[in-house]
Amino acid sequence: MKDWTFEELVGDTxxxxxxxxxxxxxxRRGALDAERARELASVRRLDDLVAMEAVRPAYLRVARNxxxxxxxxxxxxxxxxxxxxxxxxxxxxxxxLFRSGATVTWNCLHHFxxxxxxxxxxxxxxxxxxxxxVAFLTPAGRDGYAAHHDPVDVFVVQTEGTKDxxxxxxxxxxxxxxVTYSAEQLxxxxxxxxxxxxxVLYLPYGTPHAAAAGEQxxxxxxxxxxxxxxxxxxxxxxDTLVADEAFDxxxxxxxxxxQQAAPALTEMIALLRDRxxxxxxxxxxxxxxxxxxxxxxxxxxxxxxxxxxxxxxTPGAPLRRTSVPVEIGPSDGGRTRLSVNxxxxxxxxxxxxxxxxxxxxxxxxxGELLKDAAVARSLRAAESLTRLGVLxxxxxxxxxxx
Numbered sequence: 522m523k524d525w526t527f528e529e530l531v532g533d534t535x536x537x538x539x540x541x542x543x544x545x546x547x548x549r550r551g552a553l554d555a556e557r558a559r560e561l562a563s564v565r566r567l568d569d570l571v572a573m574e575a576v577r578p579a580y581l582r583v584a585r586n587x588x589x590x591x592x593x594x595x596x597x598x599x600x601x602x603x604x605x606x607x608x609x610x611x612x613x614x615x616x617x618l619f620r621s622g623a624t625v626t627w628n629c630l631h632h633f634x635x636x637x638x639x640x641x642x643x644x645x646x647x648x649x650x651x652x653x654x655v656a657f658l659t660p661a662g663r664d665g666y667a668a669h670h671d672p673v674d675v676f677v678v679q680t681e682g683t684k685d686x687x688x689x690x691x692x693x694x695x696x697x698x699x700v701t702y703s704a705e706q707l708x709x710x711x712x713x714x715x716x717x718x719x720x721v722l723y724l725p726y727g728t729p730h731a732a733a734a735g736e737q738x739x740x741x742x743x744x745x746x747x748x749x750x751x752x753x754x755x756x757x758x759x760d761t762l763v764a765d766e767a768f769d770x771x772x773x774x775x776x777x778x779x780q781q782a783a784p785a786l787t788e789m790i791a792l793l794r795d796r797x798x799x800x801x802x803x804x805x806x807x808x809x810x811x812x813x814x815x816x817x818x819x820x821x822x823x824x825x826x827x828x829x830x831x832x833x834x835t836p837g838a839p840l841r842r843t844s845v846p847v848e849i850g851p852s853d854g855g856r857t858r859l860s861v862n863x864x865x866x867x868x869x870x871x872x873x874x875x876x877x878x879x880x881x882x883x884x885x886x887x888g889e890l891l892k893d894a895a896v897a898r899s900l901r902a903a904e905s906l907t908r909l910g911v912l913x914x915x916x917x918x919x920x921x922x923x
Contacts, residue, residue: 530552530676530721530744531676534647542723542725543726546725548721548722549720549721549722550720553719558678558680561637562637562680563680563681563740564738567658570633571610571625572612577609578592578596578610580628580633581615581625581626581627582625583595583618583626584623584624585622586622586664587664587666587667590623592608594614594618595611624664625657626658627655627658629653629655630654630655631654637742644746645814648748649749649809649813649814650748651747654742655743655745656740656743657732657743659733659740661735661737661738662733662734665731665734666732668687668730669701669702669729670699670727671699671726672699673746673747674724674725674726675724675743675745675746676721677721677724677741677744679739679741680718680740681738681739682718683734683736683739684715684732685732686712686715686730687710687713687731688713689707689708689710689711690729691727691729692727692729702729716741726748749809749813754809758797765796767792770785772785834907836887836896836900838887838903838914840884840885840887840890840903840912840915841912841915842913843913845861847859848860849877856869857870859876861909862910868902869891
């Protein structure tokens with residue numbers, strides 16, 4: 522299966538951001554062919570997920586007649602070996618609810634399906650914000666959830682069957698909650714359309730909508746993007762600054778005179794103000810973007826595969842630095858201390874020099890990691906650093922660090 526891209530779903534990204542994002546819906550007919558759409562999620566794959574023995578109720582929701590069904594109707598309490606009692610989903614009860622007309626919703630689909638995980642990774646890269654994938658499986662001819670809006674931007678991908686959508690004009694402002702509407706509150710929809718496998722629909726933040734399955738069982742995946750506002754970003758920045766040990770103290774707020782802490786508070790505010798003034802905005806925006814992309818469930822780790830392939834590392838294989846933090850200490854007697862993932866090791870000074878060069882990008886051949894040394898020695902060092910996660914294979918077209 523080829524990698525998913527943001528462009529694959531929205532088409533021209535410049536046009537999307539200038540004409541649709543946050544403003545009005547976008548409907549792309551046949552953005553994916555039917556087979557490609559099923560690669561993301563299929564009814565058969567959801568069957569496999571529901572049949573798992575240890576699915577927690579937080580991952581699966583059921584709604585009937587537009588309203589949520591209590592998880593007690595489809596879960597049971599079990600005892601796991603060596604663990605406390607816990608709730609798990611009962612497949613037979615979920616199927617019975619589905620047969621009676623209930624919609625089954627699978628939250629955080631990317632925690633279970635690599636296809637959804639890879640798609641979420643593409644959206645996380647595009648928005649530098651938390652992204653989730655949610656699957657909605659609706660019986661033929663049945664409504665899903667009652668008309669509502671979500672406090673996120675939503676990208677809908679129809680994967681099987683059809684689904685009829687009613688979409689209303691979004692209210693002004695960005696409300697932070699999810700709201701359900703009555704028919705009287707909404708009036709006539711601004712848009713009515715039917716999605717077929719491969720169709721993609723974008724709904725801006727806060728757009729009221731409702732959906733119902735056509736004549737077949739309908740499955741669609743919603744990719745939700747929770748953009749971070751200035752309040753969120755500034756909070757992240759301040760949280761990072763106050764993590765310094767200078768803010769470790771405890772103010773004397775107890776007793777009859779809490780105002781005695783005022784001088785210390787003044788001092789802490791002045792210290793924080795100084796730290797903010799010294800902050801480099803360009804570097805901080807890069808850090809915030811990286812933190813936004815490092816969203817749980819959106820990674821594409823292939824660690825077992827990576828370690829298994831180390832035996833096939835050749836002298837000409839290009840390697841690059843990973844995002845794993847590495848502390849490179851000072852050199853002493855031609856050796857340099859590295860600290861990574863709780864490991865400390867001493868490497869030749871030439872390797873430390875190459876690692877520093879790779880911090881700004883580029884790659885180096887495994888057999889040239891240690892200049893002016895035997896290829897076999899350089900290759901062994903490359904294998905060790907790759908095993909520790911400091912280096913990873915790069916595309917052959919990458920330039921070589923010197």
